[in-house]
Amino acid sequence: MSEVRVGVVFRPELPPEELRETVIAADEAGIDELWLWEDCFREGGLTAAAASLAWSERLTVGIGLLPVPLRNPAVTAMEISTLARLFPGRFVPAVGHGVLEWMAQVGARVESPMTLLGEHVDVVRRLLHGETVSVTGRYVRLDEVALDWPPEQVPPLIVGARGPKTVALAGELGDGVLLDAELVTPEYVASVATRVTEAAQAARRPAPQVVAFAEIQAGAPALGDRARALIAELASAGATSVILQCLSYDPDPGPLIAALSPRQQPSVPPRSVVRHDGESPGAGSAPSGTEVGMSDNRAELRREARKIINDSLELLGRDLSKLRRKFPPIGFAEEGGLIRIVPDNSYLITEETARVDYGTGGVHSAEALTPGRLWKFQNARWGYCELTLTVNAQRKPQLTLTVNAQRNAEFRQNSKTYPGDTAGWQQMLTDLPTRSRGWGRFRGR
Incomplete structure (x- = not known):
């Protein structure tokens, strides 16, 4: 098993103006990846990704995910190609059905989301690889469309999936699958990894990536140990990337970034006592006998x-x-x-x-x-x-x-x-x- 990549999510419950601080912190901490959502009707995924890539030096930025009903696939390919050329090897786009209720809300819901997703993924991937595409599908229609500036280093096109049909489509047409944190367990990851790999093999495509989102409470004790244990568990189940996201009511990824940082220097452990005035004892001061007794009496x-x-x-x-x-x-x-x-x-x-x-x-x-x-x-x-x-x-x-x-x-x-x-x-x-x-x-x- 190759080494798993680790990332964090900047949740859309946070305002866009807080993104830069998170990007810089993740970049400096040595985190592999930062993932963004494109939730209606919050931050735009591609604009946020462009800013994040520009603010960072080594960080890989992913979008999980771009709803295909909202964009013409030619435009999707143009946007992906532009970011891939500006920041080669650092951008990972994911596409998917989108939340169907939201798609209906903007008048973009289709009768067959699976058909649209398949047509969209196929066309975008072909355009990114420099093909001239003419297609007359149920939803996607292109007439001799080709990108003037296809990416020299083509990014993987990940497909967000929940059900078995979409998982199979991700292996057949995409370069990997993105798994929702609401469903992720080691058993679910193992099952999806098997199914998406079988679909890719049947289509004679390379081994797919398995990107698993997983939730963790940022305020939990021993956060770093808990996070690393969760990452190891999902990696053993078949995840190639584990992307940790905080809970919706406490979305700030700052503590998680600090806990995961491979560059973090050993620090003085937080004291488990508090004086009556509400302040921690000074650095280097010895705790009193009463404090020690309290600590030993947990x-x-x-x-x-x-x-x-x-x-x-x-x-x-x-x-x-x-x-x-x-x-x-x-x-x-x-x-x-x-x-x-x-x-x-x-x-x-x-x-x-x-x-x-x-x-x-x-x-x-x-x-x-x-x-x-x-x-x-x-x-x-x-x-x-x-x-x-x-x-x-x-x-x-x-x-x-x-x-x-x-x-x-x-x-x-x-x-x-x-x-x-x-x-x-x-x-x-x-x-x-x-x-x-x-x-x-x-x-x-």
């Missing part, structure tokens, strides 16, 4: 926090069960062992989380049921609620309700905290947005 604190969580879950269990029965959550998981340093206290507290996510991802309006009420984001492309139970600095259970939604072109995230008891639960339900009472009522901090 297992006991962890057990104590777990008991607090369990007691609160038992108290709220019936209400949580009602919600889960009425509307199955996206996921229900417990995460333990995370150390939170409380800046306004002189002791450590272990945070252990029981999380329930209600809602739907993707492009549809989110719906979540609360007892007796249906909640729906109005005019939202997507959204969800996240309910988190934690132990706060006073060692009391605390509910945090976070509401995330994209309305029009704006991403919003509001959150409120409540006591982790029955009274707090009832207040949380009162504040939750409903069909008739939306964001104006729910104003978090």
Whole structure:
């Protein structure tokens, strides 16, 4: 197995003016690749890629992906060729169906997305290789079209795929496949790698690339170790590139870039204690006996926090069960062992989380049921609620309700905290947005 390439994503939840800082950080850190999205209706993929390539010296920039219904394939080939000649060997374009609801929204949705994708990929690849193309397809029609300036170093043309038919098309016509983070597991990567390779072999084409996007929480402890373990796991499954993306509600890739940097010098480990005045002890100062005792007592604190969580879950269990029965959550998981340093206290507290996510991802309006009420984001492309139970600095259970939604072109995230008891639960339900009472009522901090 050849060495896997590693990259990060600049998510479109971040404004374009923050792109340059991310590009420079990734370039200086020695990250292999930076990938961009072209989500409607945010940053343009090709314009953002051109700027990113110009701001960097060695970084490979990918676009995942360019929706084929939005562009004539001759124009797509012209744009790709221009960037490939300006920045040879540093640009990787990916094309795909695009989100069908968005394509319909702009009047570009077609009856057979598979047919359009196949025609588009075939024509673009041929144009990039210097052919003169005449074709009369169902959607693509060209009459003796050739690029005046085809790239001297032709970039790989990657195809974004989810289902088996598109995966096979990526192997037959493209140079590789791009996998969505929502689907990526080692088993899924292995299955896709096998299918796309078989399709490429049947078409007598070179071995395809397998570019796997994977999500990771930027604020997770031991981020670098977790990221490297995830990369190794997906590479073993068949990924040739692993591109890590942060979560939508915390999209800044800065911490991830720092954690992945092969050029990062050893640094002093972050201290696990905080003084009563909220400041860390000075560099080189020895921690006090009390601080050492607190640090050594993490297992006991962890057990104590777990008991607090369990007691609160038992108290709220019936209400949580009602919600889960009425509307199955996206996921229900417990995460333990995370150390939170409380800046306004002189002791450590272990945070252990029981999380329930209600809602739907993707492009549809989110719906979540609360007892007796249906909640729906109005005019939202997507959204969800996240309910988190934690132990706060006073060692009391605390509910945090976070509401995330994209309305029009704006991403919003509001959150409120409540006591982790029955009274707090009832207040949380009162504040939750409903069909008739939306964001104006729910104003978090």
